[in-house]
Amino acid sequence: MPPRRRPQFTQESIDQQLQQIHLLDxxxxxxxxxxxxPIIKQIHANRQQEAYLRTLQALIESKDxxxxxxxxxxxxxxxxxxxxxxxxxxxxxxxRDKIATLDASVSQVGxxxxxxxxxxxxxxxxxxxxDEAIDGLQxxxxxxxxxxxxxxxxxxxxxxxxxxxxEDIESMxxxxxxxxxxxxxxxxxxxxxxxxxxxxxxxxxxxxxxDIRNVSAQIGQLALEAMEMRTRRWRSRRxxxxxLKSSRVGSAVESITYEKTEYNVLDNDQLQVDFKPxxxxxxxxxxxxxxxxxxxxxxxxxxxxxxxxxxxxLPxxxxxxITQEIVGYFIIxxxxxxxxxxxxxxxxxxxxxxxxxxxxxxVVEDILRTENDPDTYLKVKEALLGFVMTLExxxxxxxxxxxxxxxxFEKYVNILEIKFGKRFENxxxxxxxxxxxxxxxxxxxxxxxxxxxxxxxxxxLQATPAPLNLPWxxxxxxxxxxxxxxxxxxxxxxxxxxxHHRNIDDLLSKSLDTILTTYISESLAKRAQSTANxxxxxxxxxxxxxxxxxxxxxxxxxxxxRSSQRGxxxxxxxxxxxxxxxTKAIMRVTEAMSSKLDDFFGLAEYDWTPSTRxxxxxxxxxxxxxxxxxxxxxxxxxxxHKEEAYRGAxxxxxxxxxxxxxxxxxxxxxxxxxxxxLLDVDFLDEELKRNGHPHSEAFTExxxxxxxxxxxxxxxxxxxxxxxxxxxxxxxxxxxxxxxxLARYGQECRDAPSRERGERRRKEAEAVGRxxxxxxx
Numbered sequence: 001m002p003p004r005r006r007p008q009f010t011q012e013s014i015d016q017q018l019q020q021i022h023l024l025d026x027x028x029x030x031x032x033x034x035x036x037x038p039i040i041k042q043i044h045a046n047r048q049q050e051a052y053l054r055t056l057q058a059l060i061e062s063k064d065x066x067x068x069x070x071x072x073x074x075x076x077x078x079x080x081x082x083x084x085x086x087x088x089x090x091x092x093x094x095x096r097d098k099i100a101t102l103d104a105s106v107s108q109v110g111x112x113x114x115x116x117x118x119x120x121x122x123x124x125x126x127x128x129x130x131d132e133a134i135d136g137l138q139x140x141x142x143x144x145x146x147x148x149x150x151x152x153x154x155x156x157x158x159x160x161x162x163x164x165x166x167e168d169i170e171s172m173x174x175x176x177x178x179x180x181x182x183x184x185x186x187x188x189x190x191x192x193x194x195x196x197x198x199x200x201x202x203x204x205x206x207x208x209x210x211d212i213r214n215v216s217a218q219i220g221q222l223a224l225e226a227m228e229m230r231t232r233r234w235r236s237r238r239x240x241x242x243x244l245k246s247s248r249v250g251s252a253v254e255s256i257t258y259e260k261t262e263y264n265v266l267d268n269d270q271l272q273v274d275f276k277p278x279x280x281x282x283x284x285x286x287x288x289x290x291x292x293x294x295x296x297x298x299x300x301x302x303x304x305x306x307x308x309x310x311x312x313x314l315p316x317x318x319x320x321x322i323t324q325e326i327v328g329y330f331i332i333x334x335x336x337x338x339x340x341x342x343x344x345x346x347x348x349x350x351x352x353x354x355x356x357x358x359x360x361x362x363v364v365e366d367i368l369r370t371e372n373d374p375d376t377y378l379k380v381k382e383a384l385l386g387f388v389m390t391l392e393x394x395x396x397x398x399x400x401x402x403x404x405x406x407x408x409f410e411k412y413v414n415i416l417e418i419k420f421g422k423r424f425e426n427x428x429x430x431x432x433x434x435x436x437x438x439x440x441x442x443x444x445x446x447x448x449x450x451x452x453x454x455x456x457x458x459x460x461l462q463a464t465p466a467p468l469n470l471p472w473x474x475x476x477x478x479x480x481x482x483x484x485x486x487x488x489x490x491x492x493x494x495x496x497x498x499x500h501h502r503n504i505d506d507l508l509s510k511s512l513d514t515i516l517t518t519y520i521s522e523s524l525a526k527r528a529q530s531t532a533n534x535x536x537x538x539x540x541x542x543x544x545x546x547x548x549x550x551x552x553x554x555x556x557x558x559x560x561x562r563s564s565q566r567g568x569x570x571x572x573x574x575x576x577x578x579x580x581x582x583t584k585a586i587m588r589v590t591e592a593m594s595s596k597l598d599d600f601f602g603l604a605e606y607d608w609t610p611s612t613r614x615x616x617x618x619x620x621x622x623x624x625x626x627x628x629x630x631x632x633x634x635x636x637x638x639x640x641h642k643e644e645a646y647r648g649a650x651x652x653x654x655x656x657x658x659x660x661x662x663x664x665x666x667x668x669x670x671x672x673x674x675x676x677x678l679l680d681v682d683f684l685d686e687e688l689k690r691n692g693h694p695h696s697e698a699f700t701e702x703x704x705x706x707x708x709x710x711x712x713x714x715x716x717x718x719x720x721x722x723x724x725x726x727x728x729x730x731x732x733x734x735x736x737x738x739x740x741x742l743a744r745y746g747q748e749c750r751d752a753p754s755r756e757r758g759e760r761r762r763k764e765a766e767a768v769g770r771x772x773x774x775x776x777x
Contacts, residue, residue, distance in 0.1 A: 197284065220331070266332075312363060319379075330396060420486045432536075452557070453553070509571045524543065534631055589645050607673065610676065615679075746761055
């Protein structure tokens with residue numbers, strides 16, 4: 001019978017047995033460890049022994065097979081070993097029983113100790129809870145007091161202190177109060193308290209926005225008054241120092257002077273603007289990480305306020321007050337921009353500026369769209385100019401306002417042109433065109449200071465004592481006076497305007513050309529055409545000559561004025577118009593004289609088919625020559641113009657004689673009539689030469705054509721080379737007309753020679769007539 005196996009103990013069974021050993025109750029304190037130390041050491045030793053036994057048992061079990069095989073070979077030794085093992089097992093069993101007994105004993109002893117310790121700990125816990133409750137109540141009272149003071153600080157406007165108090169509550173170090181519902185409730189109410197602070201500071205800023213809107217006009221008024229005083233002070237200094245003549249308000253030199261006496265429009269004896277509400281609001285919103293919110297709100301509010309500044313339609317009388325409010329508005333914006341860091345951006349302010357100025361420009365142009373009073377434009381310009389100069393000193397871009405002023409200036413100039421144009425037309429229509437008479441030297445000097453003269457003309461007139469007749473008429477003097485007044489009104493508008501010099505110069509040049517050409521030159525041309533009085537036409541010509549001189553002198557004097565103001569060159573191109581009008585007026589002299597010459601020719605009683613030739617000129621020619629020389633020589637014209645009048649009159653006489661020969665009024669004539677007409681032509685030519693006015697060229701065609709007929713040189717005329725060299729002035733058509741008249745006379749005669757001559761003239765007329773297509777008629 002094989003030996004009995006010893007019981008097998010696994011690790012799990014050993015751990016289960018150990019867990020069943022309870023030395024102390026779970027509620028026991030660590031104070032019993034000293035007393036239980038020996039017991040625990042013994043148990044620990046027993047457990048080490050037991051662990052050793054378990055290990056040994058496992059070793060034994062693992063070696064059973066080997067032992068059996070060894071036992072088979074070594075039976076006796078095996079028997080002895082088995083006996084030894086049984087002894088060990090018995091010892092192990094006894095040891096386990098002792099450990100169980102010891103565990104029960106220890107549990108009974110520790111139970112009483114645990115009960116005592118639990119009672120003592122409960123007492124300490126209760127006392128600690130009471131102390132903690134007292135501390136919590138005191139902390140709650142302190143927190144509640146802080147919360148209560150937050151509300152009072154908000155009412156008193158101490159927003160930053162209130163916000164700091166909330167931050168102190170939130171940043172309190174962790175305490176027993178931190179976990180209480182009351183404290184958690186307080187923490188949950190902090191956002192609401194912050195919202196109250198935020199609302200209160202926002203309301204304060206909204207009220208501040210309303211207040212500054214109400215004082216913006218006063219701020220602008222003070223700024224405009226300061227700029228006006230600054231301008232007057234600088235103008236006075238500039239008048240005393242020629243070196244500063246070209247410097248304006250805002251220039252580097254003037255700015256350095258002004259900095260010594262700079263005037264603060266936001267803080268002075270009359271007005272103090274407090275920006276504290278805005279700064280507080282920005283500070284609070286920054287602390288709450290909501291700066292973008294208040295920035296957007298501020299921009300929207302200021303945009304809304306800017307939209308309310310300019311009413312539509314804008315009464316013209318309220319423009320100064322509107323500009324004052326705009327100036328005040330942007331002075332405040334400049335201060336906010338410069339003192340609030342990144343709260344305001346230059347772009348935001350520029351957007352407000354551009355929008356407001358665009359509306360202002362549109363409204364101003366709308367109210368002036370139908371305005372025709374130049375004084376109104378001057379008032380608007382003065383309001384805008386002070387506005388521009390003030391805001392330029394705050395570094396705002398005023399280019400668009402300058403453009404508006406220039407556009408208004410163009411309309412102003414157009415109105416001036418119409419206004420003065422009517423005056424010029426009225427002056428010229430009422431002018432008697434007689435030399436202007438002055439009785440005293442003082443009167444003469446006053447007139448000479450008004451009109452434009454060359455140095456030679458001025459010296460000559462100054463050397464002539466009064467009384468005297470001046471070369472021009474009263475109308476010329478009044479026109480010069482009004483031209484000066486126009487220029488004065490023109491520069492009155494641009495006084496103080498610093499930009500667009502070139503545009504202004506061009507506009508002045510254009511306006512002067514319009515006035516001089518349209519309203520003066522053309523009016524004089526109309527007046528010359530409407531009058532038949534030769535002396536008046538001559539005075540018009542003289543006036544035109546002085547106007548021509550005035551253009552150059554006016555251009556020179558205006559250019560000197562603009563040069564002193566750093567302007568450009570003034571160009572007056574109306575002189576060409578006066579030259580053209582003068583040419584027409586000289587022609588008009590000829591026309592007026594021609595009507596009188598027609599009266600003389602009406603007295604002429606020519607026999608166009610005389611039987612004999614005269615040996616003396618026609619009697620009416622004596623009177624004609626006498627009248628012509630008397631009238632032309634008495635005209636207040638230069639000799640060159642008188643010669644033009646003579647040339648025109650002689651040309652007209654020549655054309656009348658030529659019309660006798662070739663016109664349709666006289667159906668036929670003979671050679672004797674042609675000879676008599678040539679006699680009259682020679683007489684006129686000689687008389688004019690004797691009087692110093694030779695104009696023989698006017699009769700060249702007549703004499704040449706008469707020569708062809710009287711010398712029977714028609715056949716030679718038909719030869720092109722001879723015609724071009726000997727008779728270039730003779731037109732084939734006119735020659736043919738004369739030959740037809742001669743032919744018609746011959747056909748009317750009864751004698752054979754005359755009829756033959758008439759037939760020959762007819763054939764010559766037909767031959768000459770065939771030259772028409774190839775000749776320049």
